[in-house]
Amino acid sequence: MDAIEPTVECDVTLDEHPFRLEAGGELPEVTLRCAWYGQPETAPGGVILVCHALTGSARVADWWGGLVGPGRLLDPAHYAIVGINVLGSCYGSTGPTTPDRQRGRPYGARFPLVTIGDMVRAQYLALRQLGILRLTAVIGGSIGGMQALRWATDFPAVLDVCCAIGATPLPAMGLALNHLQRQAILSDPAWQDGDYTTQPVAGLALARAIAMCSYKSAALFDARFGRRPDRSGEDPRKTLTGRYDVAGYLDHQGEKFVRRFDANSYLVLSKAMDTFDLTDADLARIRARIHLVGLSSDWLFPAAGVRALAHRLRAVKVAVQYDEITTDHGHDGFLAEPDAVAPCLRAALTTQPT
Amino acid sequence: MDAIEPTVECDVTLDEHPFRLEAGGELPEVTLRCAWYGQPETAPGGVILVCHALTGSARVADWWGGLVGPGRLLDPAHYAIVGINVLGSCYGSTGPTTPDRQRGRPYGARFPLVTIGDMVRAQYLALRQLGILRLTAVIGGSIGGMQALRWATDFPAVLDVCCAIGATPLPAMGLALNHLQRQAILSDPAWQDGDYTTQPVAGLALARAIAMCSYKSAALFDARFGRRPDRSGEDPRKTLTGRYDVAGYLDHQGEKFVRRFDANSYLVLSKAMDTFDLTDADLARIRARIHLVGLSSDWLFPAAGVRALAHRLRAVKVAVQYDEITTDHGHDGFLAEPDAVAPCLRAALTTQPT
Known part of the structure; x- marks a missing residue:
C-alpha cells in the first residue's frame, strides 16, 4: 500500500x-x-x-x-x-x-x-x-x-x-531504558559534547537497538528470529562477533537509523518522553x-x-x-x-x- | 545474615x-x-x-x-x-x-x-x-x-x-540483549581490541546496566523507584543529564560492577550463555x-x-x-x-x- x-x-x-x-x-x-x-x-x-x-x-x-x-x-x-x-x-x-x-x-x-x-x-x-x-x-x-x-x-x-x-507517563523501566540509550550516545567519544560534524554512529545505533528491544515483544522475536544464526551465514558459535539473526537485525536497524536521525534530536526527544507526567489537577481540566x-x-x-x-x-x-x-x-x-x-x-x- | x-x-x-x-x-x-x-x-x-x-x-x-x-x-x-x-x-x-x-x-x-x-x-x-x-x-x-x-x-x-x-537455551530477546551488551563493550575505544590496561569503564558499565534491566521486573522498578528523581537531589526535568532514581541506581550498579569484573571475561561468559542449546538427543541422554x-x-x-x-x-x-x-x-x-x-x-x- x-x-x-x-x-x-x-x-x-x-x-x-x-x-x-x-x-x-x-x-x-x-x-x-x-x-x-x-x-x-x-x-x-x-x-x-x-x-x-x-x-x-x-x-x-x-x-x-x-x-x-x-x-x-x-x-x-x-x-x-x-x-x-x-x-x-x-x-x-x-x-x-x-x-x-x-x-x-x-x-x-x-x-x-x-x-x-x-x-x-x-x-x-x-x-x-x-x-x-x-x-x-x-x-x-x-x-x-x-x-x-x-x-x-x-x-x-x-x-x-x-x-x-x-x-x-513513562514507568520506571522506560525511564531506565531511555537513560541507557542516552548514556550510549553521551559516552560515544564521537558525540564530541554534542558538537559533532559526523554522527556518533556507534552510540546512536546502540541506543536505537536498545529501544527496538523495548518496542517489540519477546514472543515476536522468538517467532521471527528464534535462535537462528544471522542470515548472512556467519556462525555465532565460532567467533565472539558471530551473530544470531536477532543481533544482525538489531545492528541493521541501528545502521539504518543513524542515516536518518540526528543524535542530539534523539537526546532531546527521549528526555521529553521522560519528563511527561499527568497530575490529577491536569486530568481534571480535560x-x-x-x-x-x-x-x-x-x-x-x-x-x-x-x-x-x-x-x-x-x-x-x-x-x-x-x-x-x-x-x-x-x-x-x-x-x-x-x-x-x-x-x-x-x-x-x-x-x-x- | x-x-x-x-x-x-x-x-x-x-x-x-x-x-x-x-x-x-x-x-x-x-x-x-x-x-x-x-x-x-x-x-x-x-x-x-x-x-x-x-x-x-x-x-x-x-x-x-x-x-x-x-x-x-x-x-x-x-x-x-x-x-x-x-x-x-x-x-x-x-x-x-x-x-x-x-x-x-x-x-x-x-x-x-x-x-x-x-x-x-x-x-x-x-x-x-x-x-x-x-x-x-x-x-x-x-x-x-x-x-x-x-x-x-x-x-x-x-x-x-x-x-x-x-x-x-536463551530465547531471541535474551540473545538480543546479550549482543547489545557486548556491543557496548566492543565499541568503547577504551576496550582497545581487548588489550586494555584499564577497564573500558563506560562500555562495561552500560553492559551491566542493560543486563540489570533484564534481571529485574518492571513491577519491581515501579515499586522501588517509580518516577522519583534521583536520591542525590538532581532534577531530571532541568538538565539533559539530570536523572530519575532508577537511572541513578543503574549508574551505581554499573560503577560497582566495573570495579569487580573484567570486561573480556564478561564477553566470553555472555557468549557462552548465548551458545548454550539442548537438542532432543541431548535430553534423551539424561x-x-x-x-x-x-x-x-x-x-x-x-x-x-x-x-x-x-x-x-x-x-x-x-x-x-x-x-x-x-x-x-x-x-x-x-x-x-x-x-x-x-x-x-x-x-x-x-x-x-x-
Missing part, C-alpha cells in the same frame, strides 16, 4: 518571539513543519491532528499509511488530517540541527530542554496562525499519545476527542472525550498502566473509554497493526459522550 | 594438556578455583555442586547465603557443598585475565571461546582429580542452571538430581531426576520457556518436575527469594523418581 502524498506541506514560523520553554530555556524563533492531507476549510469532518512518535515526521501517511488515505479511516475527503513535526525533531521543525543564529552553526547540545507541553503549545500556536481554532480530534501513539493527552489537559476547549495509544488504547504485549508502556490511567480519568469524572489490542507486536503494535487500531479510532471518533 | 566462610578453597589444575574446547580452540592449561563447605569424605548427604551465574564466584555462600550454612537447606554438616568458578571467569579460574605464557601477558581478547559444555567438562575433570566421582545433585540458577542441565546431559551417570532455576523452576516475572528466561523445556523432557521420558515461583524480582528471583527457592530445592533433593 503506497503512502499518499500530502496535499500540502508548509513551514509555520511562530509569532511568539522568543518561544519560552517550560524547563526555563527559550528559543529566539520556532518553525514547525506541517503536512496536510485534505482541505481544512471544507472537510466535512473537520480537522484531525495526528501526532507522531519519537522518530516520526509530519508526513503522517508515510508511517500510518494503513489508516490515512482515500477509503481508509482517516480519509482526506472527509477529514483534514494534519501532522506537525515536533519541536526538537530533525524532520523540518526547529531542533538541534537548526542553525543557532547567535553562533552561526547548529544548536547541537546547546538546544534547550523541551517538554511534551512545549511541543503541544507550539502546535497550538502554529494551528492558530493557520486559522485552525477547533480540532475534531487529536490522535497519537507512544509520545504521539503523550501529545494527544497534553492537548486535552492544556487546551481543553479546542478538541472534541483525544485518542492515545500505548501512552502514559473536557474532551478520551479514548485510551493499551497494547497487550507492550513492555515499554504496559497495558495495565494504560488501564490504570483510564481509572484515574474516571475518578476525576472525565469521559473515557479503554480498549485493549491483543498483539504480539509489543509497543510497535500501534504502527504494525493498523487493522486493529482502526476500530479503536473509529469508536473514538464516533462514540457519544457517556 | 552473614555468609559463612568456605571450609577450604583450592585451585585445581587439570591433568588434561591442552584442554580442547568445543568451538575449536584450546588452552595449554586450565586451573579452576573451588570452594568447599563441609567435608566430601564424610558428608552423609554426599556432594552437591552449586553452579554460579554469569558474574558469581565459587564462594557459594557469598551469593546464596540464605540457602548455604548451618541450619539452612544446604547445611555443610549434611552435604559437602562445592562451588567452582567457571572457565573464563575472573574469580580465580583460567580466563582472559590469566597470563598467556606464550605472550607473557593476559590473554585478553585472545582468550578462546568457551561453551557451557567446556565449563562443565572442566568441572568434571577437576572433581575427578579431587576423587569425587558421584554428585548428589548439581544445582544452579541462570547460567548456573545451564551448567546443571549440561551436567545432566553430558555426565548422566554422575549425578542423581539436577535442579535448574530460570534456565533454558538419567538424573530433573527439577526445573520458573520465575513468574522473569523477562530474560520467561517461565513459559522453562515450562516448555519440562514438556520436552517429559516427551523423551526424563523424570522432571516443574515448579514456578511467584515473584516480582524477575530473573534475579533465584538470588533475591531464597525462602521461595528453598522448598523447590528441598523437593528436588528429596522427591523420589516418578
